[in-house]
Amino acid sequence: MKKLTLWGYYGFGNVGDEALLDVCLSLMKDVKVDLVCGPMPSVKVSEKLSIVPRSPENLYKSIKSSDGFVLGAGGLIHERAKPLGTYYHLLGPFISKYSRKPYCAIGQQIGPFQRDLTKMLAKKALEKARFITVRDNASQVEASFLGLETTLSADLAFLLNPEDPSGEIKKTIESMPKPRIIFAPASYMKETPSPEFCAKVLGKIISLTGGSLIIIPFFQGKDDEFGEKTEALLPPGRVLRLKSPVDWRDAFGAFNLCDFSVPMRLHSVIASSLACIPALPMPYFQKVRSISSEIGYKTMVEKNDPDWEQKCLSFLSTSQNICQQTVLLSKEMRKRAEITAKLMEDFIGGLERTA
Secondary structure (H helix, E strand, C coil), X not given: CCEEEEECCCCECEHHHHHHHHHHHHCCCCCEEEEEECCECCCCCCCCEEEEECCHHHHHHHHHHCCEEEEEEEEEECCCCCCHHHHHHHHHHHXXXXXXXXXXXXXXXXXXXXXXXXXXXHHXXXXXXXXXXXXXXXXHHHHHHCCCCCEECCCHHHHCCCCCCCHHHHXXXXXXXXXXXXXXXXXXXCCCXXXXXXXXHHHHHHHHHCCEEEECCCECCHHHHHHHHHHCCCCCCCEEECCCCXXXXXXXHHHHHCCEEEECCHHHHHHHHHCCCCXXXXXXXXXXXXXXXXXCCCCCCCCCCCCHHHHHHHHHHCHHHHHHHHHHHHHHHHHHHHHHHXXXXXXXXXXXXXX
């Protein structure tokens, strides 16, 4: 049986990335996999799955002993304040390229970039990939500027079918009065709305609906701190704050039990879409704006947005239309994600035919 090395942002307590890992492994069920990941993997070693501690040396050894390499999925090739994370993720494609190993990049966000060096490295690392799928239109435009040929797909989380969360979490959420609003915070950079501003927006929606609020962390540690600060500013008795660690299945499934969503993290936006509930995103980064818009969540509250009250009113008054639109658009995104699944099938088939 052939073996692939899988390299992404796995094993660091990020709910969205662990959900992507589950999808990626489902696309690789016919091969053995070396998962190069951080200290908190959400999966267990099996006959076909090896967990390799994340380091450049271990990555090199794994690729050299594998039949192919997969980068992804997720937002791995872009820049914020520091480019080191991007350079680190590009090690895998570079090693594969110069080791003459077949490789691909799946469900990627490409860009935005701030430095010419990063653009050059991304182009050089990926130019020999068997295929590259990107998860949004903006990434395809960025890739074309680099001279990279890509296929428009979607975030691979759209291939998930989240069920309700496990018993205790489900029981706790269902104890809260309806309508339930679910809030997934994101503690990031200067673009992130503050806990104080988030509390104003959430308090307004609670007041207008007469409902309750569920706060759920998608990133262990950072989101818990943000959620705790926000909770302290909201009416007592109306807020349930879940604490890390939260299994990705429970996190995504929690959205099935709620009526409205105020997501900050990208995969909480996608979880809202999969649950077919209206969402009012509070984006902290361009990728959240881009994909939110593509799935019908076009009204967003930005940091210190002067029109936030009007946007809350508009969101609630048009929630039924938002639901109808996002149901259709989510189905379209799933079809797009299936493009990556088919290309992965062909990629693995090509390895099997290689002596």
